[in-house]
Amino acid sequence: MKATVLVRLKGEVLDVQGDAVRRALGKLGFDGVTDVRVGKIVEIEIDEVHARAPDLKERLQKMADEMLANPVIEDYEVRL
Amino acid sequence: MKATVLVRLKGEVLDVQGDAVRRALGKLGFDGVTDVRVGKIVEIEIDEVHARAPDLKERLQKMADEMLANPVIEDYEVRL
Incomplete structure (x- = not known):
């Protein structure tokens, strides 16, 4: 499955x-x-096994927080 | 009104x-x-007068073609 993270200033x-x-x-x-x-x-793109994890959205938010966005100056939005 | 252009490789x-x-x-x-x-x-963000133009989508596609994307390596998608 495909998840999308939008990162904006x-x-x-x-x-x-x-x-x-x-x-x-x-x-x-x-x-x-x-x-x-x-x-x-x-x-x-997330493989089938991990796409079924109940905490998928939380994991994506953690990815965004830790790596994809700079939370000091950027907001992000996770779309499944 | 706000228009969105997504640019992807x-x-x-x-x-x-x-x-x-x-x-x-x-x-x-x-x-x-x-x-x-x-x-x-x-x-x-487009002002009210220009947002009502019937060729708005075409103008946005032209913007993307001429400036926002590199059509050789990138695709774009205009969302109104």
Whole structure:
């Protein structure tokens, strides 16, 4: 099965990359873009045995906490 | 309104970052992870006037083609 973890900068953290994209889109003639935020999407394939574990979601949250996201500046969302 | 563009490496392209994450998760004791792919999620805030444009989706696809993704190695998906 495939699980997805979305990692985004927290709202109060300045997104330098997103800001650069927003300005570049404006220069390319794409008007009306008021804000851009760039995050990560991590798609994790899990084998059948482990996919059936009742604590799968907790394990994915632990993965995100310990490795996929930086909880100081990023939020994450686990989707099964 | 907010539009989302998901950018992923094409399936046949080796995902070096995803592979490093997969191995690191194994070392941290997270078993059963057979594959990891890392992509980008670009969240674009569009003002009301431009959000009503009938060609909004086409414009977002053009943004993705011209700037957000590298069509040689990446696929993208526009979500409104």
